[in-house]
Amino acid sequence: MFLKLLAFIWVISGIVFLIKPLWMRGMLQKKGAKKMRGIFFGLALVLGGALIGATWGKEGILYKMVMIAGIVGIVKAFFFLNAKASEKVFEWFAGQSIIFFRLCAGAQLGFGLFLLYVK
DSSP states (O other): OHHHHHHHHHHHHHHHHHHOHHHHHHHHHHSOHHHHHHHHHHHHHHHHHHHHHHHTTOOSHHHHHHHHHHHHHHHHHGGGGSHHHHHHHHHHHHTSOHHHHHHHHHHHHHHHHHHHHHO
16 A cells, blocks of 8 residues: 555656656755755665565566665665765756756656556
């Protein structure tokens, strides 16, 4: 149930970011690094947990690879706590083009649809 709710949130936010990519860039530029660091930490933990939960107990190499990606996502979440590393990531994201943000929104939409499909 939680995974379906999370998947719907991912799909809706992916559609919003696909329509308004400048809003995401504005959020990255306006928010403080400490606040965004906490948001990305939580997002990476939830994303990793969702990937693991969606593929737990499934057979097949694709599901195992997705589960490994979830584990890597949780480990990477702890690297967002480092101030220097997260500031570099935020600066890099804020400097990207609108097409990049649209591609990220498409990937987010695809991930939400994937979560709806597997559960």
